[in-house]
Amino acid sequence: MKISRRSLLKSMGISMAGGIFINGVSSKKAFGDEKGMPKVHRPILPSPTKKRVVILGGGYSGLYCATTLRELAPEAEIIVVEKYPFFVSGPSHIDIVAGLKHLDDVTRSYDPIAERNIRIVRSEVIGIIPDEKRVLTASGDLEYTLLVISTGIRIADEDVLNLIEQPASNAHAWELGETIEMRRRIEAFRGGKIVITVPTAPFKCPPGPYEVACLLREYFDNKKIKAEITIVDANDKPQPGPLAQKWTGVLESRNINYMPNSKVIEIDAAGRRVITDKGEKVSYDFVSIIPPNKAATFIKDAGLGDPFMDVDPSTFKSKKYDNIFAVGDCAKVPYTKSAFTASLQGKSVAHQVARALGTDVSEPAPIYNICYPYVSSEESLMVRADWDKDGKMLKADVDDPKKEYARSRAAWERGLLSGLFGT
Amino acid sequence: MGCLAHRLFTGLITVSFMVLCVTGALAIRNPESEKRVDVKKGIVAFVEVRSAEPATLYIMYPTQYSKYKTAGSVDGTLEFRNITWLIYPVPAMLEDQTLHFVMKGETRFDVVYEDIQDRINRLMKGEERLRAGMEMSVEAGINVVRLTPLLPGLKIALDFSKDARFIIIKTIDLARYRKGIKTFDQLYSEAGLKGSESGFNFSTTDFEDLYLLIETPVPIRVKSVIHATKESAESGC
Numbered sequence: 001m002k003i004s005r006r007s008l009l010k011s012m013g014i015s016m017a018g019g020i021f022i023n024g025v026s027s028k029k030a031f032g033d034e035k036g037m038p039k040v041h042r043p044i045l046p047s048p049t050k051k052r053v054v055i056l057g058g059g060y061s062g063l064y065c066a067t068t069l070r071e072l073a074p075e076a077e078i079i080v081v082e083k084y085p086f087f088v089s090g091p092s093h094i095d096i097v098a099g100l101k102h103l104d105d106v107t108r109s110y111d112p113i114a115e116r117n118i119r120i121v122r123s124e125v126i127g128i129i130p131d132e133k134r135v136l137t138a139s140g141d142l143e144y145t146l147l148v149i150s151t152g153i154r155i156a157d158e159d160v161l162n163l164i165e166q167p168a169s170n171a172h173a174w175e176l177g178e179t180i181e182m183r184r185r186i187e188a189f190r191g192g193k194i195v196i197t198v199p200t201a202p203f204k205c206p207p208g209p210y211e212v213a214c215l216l217r218e219y220f221d222n223k224k225i226k227a228e229i230t231i232v233d234a235n236d237k238p239q240p241g242p243l244a245q246k247w248t249g250v251l252e253s254r255n256i257n258y259m260p261n262s263k264v265i266e267i268d269a270a271g272r273r274v275i276t277d278k279g280e281k282v283s284y285d286f287v288s289i290i291p292p293n294k295a296a297t298f299i300k301d302a303g304l305g306d307p308f309m310d311v312d313p314s315t316f317k318s319k320k321y322d323n324i325f326a327v328g329d330c331a332k333v334p335y336t337k338s339a340f341t342a343s344l345q346g347k348s349v350a351h352q353v354a355r356a357l358g359t360d361v362s363e364p365a366p367i368y369n370i371c372y373p374y375v376s377s378e379e380s381l382m383v384r385a386d387w388d389k390d391g392k393m394l395k396a397d398v399d400d401p402k403k404e405y406a407r408s409r410a411a412w413e414r415g416l417l418s419g420l421f422g423t
Numbered sequence: 424m425g426c427l428a429h430r431l432f433t434g435l436i437t438v439s440f441m442v443l444c445v446t447g448a449l450a451i452r453n454p455e456s457e458k459r460v461d462v463k464k465g466i467v468a469f470v471e472v473r474s475a476e477p478a479t480l481y482i483m484y485p486t487q488y489s490k491y492k493t494a495g496s497v498d499g500t501l502e503f504r505n506i507t508w509l510i511y512p513v514p515a516m517l518e519d520q521t522l523h524f525v526m527k528g529e530t531r532f533d534v535v536y537e538d539i540q541d542r543i544n545r546l547m548k549g550e551e552r553l554r555a556g557m558e559m560s561v562e563a564g565i566n567v568v569r570l571t572p573l574l575p576g577l578k579i580a581l582d583f584s585k586d587a588r589f590i591i592i593k594t595i596d597l598a599r600y601r602k603g604i605k606t607f608d609q610l611y612s613e614a615g616l617k618g619s620e621s622g623f624n625f626s627t628t629d630f631e632d633l634y635l636l637i638e639t640p641v642p643i644r645v646k647s648v649i650h651a652t653k654e655s656a657e658s659g660c
């Protein structure tokens with residue numbers, strides 16, 4: 001199906017006749033009115049005079065793609081479109097909720113990236129028109145020669161009944177604002193029932209919910225605050241599946257209740273309880289619902305895949321368009337949704353993009369993941385998985401919690417950050 | 424959602440077990456109500472549980488099993504109620520795994536082991552492989568059965584012991600149904616995947632959990648069999 005400007009806007013629920021306001025800009029102004037639709041638009045930048053690669057999302061995958069591509073294709077114009085003014089390291093969300101780090105420890109300015117002749121455009125992407133090679137943003141349109149989508153995941157609050165209507169009832173570590181709010185609530189917590197709910201896989205950072213539970217147990221024990229912690233898990237076992245046996249032992253030893261195969265489908269904020277698909281009602285004093293993780297809706301609206309973008313896992317190329325790629329958490333690939341694989345995917349796709357620009361480059365390195373899930377602030381597990389170039393898992397390893405892994409975790413994240421920002 | 428609305432169910436089951444037996448290294452036929460399954464790293468075990476009467480099955484990791492043995496507690500264990508048949512995969516991707524299956528009453532356990540790499544290779548070459556299955560008894564009235572875990576490209580075959588009216592819906596519609604915001608009839612009129620017969624085959628297109636809502640005037644048995652394909656393997660089978 002070809003996606004036209006009109007059908008895209010229709011699918012976004014935007015009526016061209018009436019027009020809507022996006023960031024104060026009338027849609028008629030932003031997209032042109034109906035008669036002259038394909039031609040009249042408000043560009044953010046003039047049309048490209050040389051090959052232009054537009055990267056949507058300045059997270060780990062997008063930035064590693066941009067910086068690697070800068071080296072592989074020095075002549076290309078590279079633009080990163082990012083909705084936030086600064087970079088935040090995803091893995092540190094856990095450290096923030098546990099009080100191990102502060103926001104300024106884990107954020108970075110985009111300036112060192114811009115200094116590498118990579119243009120950072122701050123705007124929110126709201127649509128893609130593949131047939132016109134055009135991205136629609138809240139501030140105007142942007143044309144591309146090649147497009148890389150790396151917008152990570154979107155939290156699908158709408159999949160849990162009443163969550164959109166009662167947003168203040170929830171806080172979780174899967175988004176920055178929510179993370180800060182969750183930390184505030186943890187500091188204010190004086191005892192009672194804590195419920196952490198886990199969505200069905202795939203979601204970003206599969207060990208994350210169990211790490212949060214373990215760190216909260218440690219934090220409240222240290223503060224001598226009585227907390228009954230329960231994990232209500234939509235999955236049949238703790239995630240990622242291969243770590244299930246280890247997690248089960250860890251959770252039991254920390255007196256964390258575990259409810260497998262129980263998917264939270266509704267929140268009753270007034271009654272302070274969540275309701276599962278089996279009809280169980282679980283009471284809470286403090287709830288952290290992690291809603292299902294999906295890719296941005298503009299990917300679905302552009303016909304590029306749902307709930308994640310359909311790509312060939314060896315080239316990250318769209319199954320529909322030769323000039324569109326997707327990497328990281330938003331892509332339907334067999335790799336773990338993690339910062340580490342996102343960074344390697346970003347480097348890998350840069351090679352594919354450079355090739356598509358006509359540059360002769362070497363074969364990119366295969367993807368692997370290394371991860372150190374916290375079981376306490378001082379000890380971490382270790383997991384490593386390796387895939388071949390087609391995305392087939394080759395080997396995997398896991399090790400018991402160790403202090404040295406908690407230290408490796410800190411060094412590992414610093415390494416990922418310094419690869420982009422130097423510090 | 425691509426829908427293969429013809430009935431292949433019986434054939435599918437037979438083919439599945441033939442496939443398993445050809446690749447499986449070991450088959451245990453040992454009637455007992457508890458079974459310990461040890462799976463070596465790199466292997467996936469498919470545990471088949473059969474019971475003449477509907478019963479509750481508990482699946483436990485070793486620490487949970489010792490708690491069950493010492494205190495009788497099944498807290499935190501995986502529970503399947505009213506089942507007469509189950510195929511449960513136990514993949515040992517990163518390290519050896521041990522699970523205990525506990526079921527009251529006369530139960531038969533069979534375990535078939537497959538090499539994970541070999542399985543992935545076969546799937547990638549286009550073979551279809553059994554992934555999971557369950558048969559349970561449901562009461563007269565409207566019942567909910569969760570079909571999970573799902574990936575794009577899985578083939579699901581549903582079989583009912585008698586004709587029944589059914590729909591297959593996403594989680595948010597289950598929530599609306601439970602809350603009384605939507606009735607079975609409303610959902611039936613909106614649903615893409617539905618019918619009034621004794622079986623249904625379809626393929627999944629994404630990762631979202633699906634629920635079978637089935638309306639029957641008498642108690643019946645509901646069976647689901649899930650096969651993995653190349654497409655599901657590419658999504659992280």
Ligand SMILES: Cc1cc2nc3c(=O)[nH]c(=O)nc-3n(C[C@H](O)[C@H](O)[C@H](O)COP(=O)(O)OP(=O)(O)OC[C@H]3O[C@@H](n4cnc5c(N)ncnc54)[C@H](O)[C@@H]3O)c2cc1C
Nearest residue numbers: 057059060061083090091125152205328329338339340342
């Ligand atoms: C609590 C938690 C703990 C984690 N722990 C670990 C860990 O220990 N190890 C590990 O490897 N990984 C961990 N992760 C996962 C890791 O953070 C992500 O997998 C990783 O960041 C994915 O990278 P990405 O580039 O695909 O997406 P992201 O890093 O999410 O980047 C996407 C970017 O796109 C931007 N964006 C999104 N939509 C738009 C739009 N419409 N317009 C413009 N810009 C947009 C976002 O603002 C963001 O900057 C953790 C994540 C969380 C939440």
